[in-house]
Amino acid sequence: xxxRNLENIDFDTLYQGFAHAFAxxxxxxxxxxxxSMLTRRGFNPELSLAAFSGGSIAAFSFxxxxxxxxxxxxxxxxxxxxxxxxxxxxxxEMFTRSLPILKDAGTKQYVLEVLQSNSNAIxxxxxxxxxxxxxxxxxxxxxxxxxxxxxxPRCTIAPIEPExxxxxxxxxxxxxxxxxxxxxxxxxxxxxxxxxxxxxxxIAGLCVFDPLTGDIARLAVxxxxxxxxxxxxxxxxxxxxxxxxxxxxxNISSADTTLPAFLKSMxxxxxxxxxxxxxxx
Numbered sequence: 415x416x417x418r419n420l421e422n423i424d425f426d427t428l429y430q431g432f433a434h435a436f437a438x439x440x441x442x443x444x445x446x447x448x449x450s451m452l453t454r455r456g457f458n459p460e461l462s463l464a465a466f467s468g469g470s471i472a473a474f475s476f477x478x479x480x481x482x483x484x485x486x487x488x489x490x491x492x493x494x495x496x497x498x499x500x501x502x503x504x505x506x507e508m509f510t511r512s513l514p515i516l517k518d519a520g521t522k523q524y525v526l527e528v529l530q531s532n533s534n535a536i537x538x539x540x541x542x543x544x545x546x547x548x549x550x551x552x553x554x555x556x557x558x559x560x561x562x563x564x565x566x567p568r569c570t571i572a573p574i575e576p577e578x579x580x581x582x583x584x585x586x587x588x589x590x591x592x593x594x595x596x597x598x599x600x601x602x603x604x605x606x607x608x609x610x611x612x613x614x615x616x617i618a619g620l621c622v623f624d625p626l627t628g629d630i631a632r633l634a635v636x637x638x639x640x641x642x643x644x645x646x647x648x649x650x651x652x653x654x655x656x657x658x659x660x661x662x663x664x665n666i667s668s669a670d671t672t673l674p675a676f677l678k679s680m681x682x683x684x685x686x687x688x689x690x691x692x693x694x695x
Contacts, residue, residue: 416466417508420459420474425449431464431471435494447627454602454631455491455593456480461519463508465499472496473504475512480597482525488516488695489592490526509542517695524693525592527665529686536689544691549668550591553677554685556660561681562650567611567643569618571651574610576603582610582620585634587672591665591690594631606631609651611644621648628658633673645676665690 420428429448436442443451456478464474473495477488495504516524527550528535580596592598599606599622611619619635630652635644653661663682666673674684 415472415504417463417511418466420462420464420476423459423464427469427471428452428474428476431474431496432476432492432494434471434496435474438497450602450605450624450627450629451491451593452476452478453605454598455489456597456601457491458488461488461512461515463512465504465508467499472499473508475505475508477512477516478592479519479521480592480595482523482592482595482692483589485522486520487592488512488519488521488524490524493526506538506542509538513695522695524695525690527591527688527690529688531686536691539691539693542693544693546689547692548690550665550688550690551668551674551684552665552686552688553663553674553682554660555680555682557653557656557658559681560649560653560661562646562653563643564650565643565646567647569611569613569639569642569644569647571609571611571647574608574617574620576600576606576608578610578617579608579620579622579632582617582634582636585620585636586632587634587670588667590632594665599631602631607652607655609648611635611639611648613639619644619648621645621652623652623656623661625656626658628656628661630661630663633663640672646680649680 458479462477464471475493476491478491479488579599583596606622606624609621610617618639622632623630
């Protein structure tokens with residue numbers, strides 16, 4: 415078994431390693447979803463590691479780089495081990511080897527998310543020094559089951575440029591998670607659709623989503639324009655543009671009550687909860 419970084423490793427090899435690691439999980443990702451994930455989350459192959467058995471990936475740690483709360487950070491995009499290579503300590507070994515590499519690269523903290531139900535992973539991360547920073551809620555629903563109503567708010571909905579998403583960052587009640595940050599949206603802008611709701615010439619709300627994966631990365635309304643049907647109108651406009659049978663809204667801070675309440679009112683229901691965990695470097 416050889417552990418080395420993923421520089422110059424082709425996407426097919428990465429995808430096969432990912433697919434084998436998660437073959438017995440309830441979740442699944444197709445090739446486009448993995449490519450979108452790597453792009454938006456800032457995949458850095460030089461800082462990512464994998465354990466190779468022959469020419470195949472037995473275990474991996476895909477790492478992204480960027481900033482989190484203005485701090486230069488590394489992010490665990492995905493870590494996985496193929497079923498027949500588990501219980502060999504490969505995940506711990508890769509995390510341990512990663513830390514000095516990440517420090518040398520100038521990152522100040524290591525950020526990850528883990529399902530609250532994954533007690534084994536949480537125990538591993540805590541043993542490595544990670545601490546829980548907040549709880550994140552995930553929502554999902556089939557498009558046919560979503561009830562957006564048919565109101566007509568006094569606003570105009572039109573496509574916007576990704577740069578306009580940056581100018582409306584303050585619309586969010588909480589600091590977005592890594593995958594939904596403005597940095598992430600800018601990295602993945604070629605695959606994302608951005609809609610804005612305008613009251614006159616003023617942008618009052620926005621919805622950013624990937625029509626091919628069903629992921630809604632940002633749904634937010636300026637505080638002074640809330641409870642006027644703008645979020646519902648944005649969702650009504652967006653849903654026919656999706657190429658998937660369902661949508662997902664991931665990693666909403668549990669401290670926020672506004673967005674979860676709105677999603678539930680649309681019949682977009684809680685599907686899972688995660689911990690965001692951080693290790694200072």
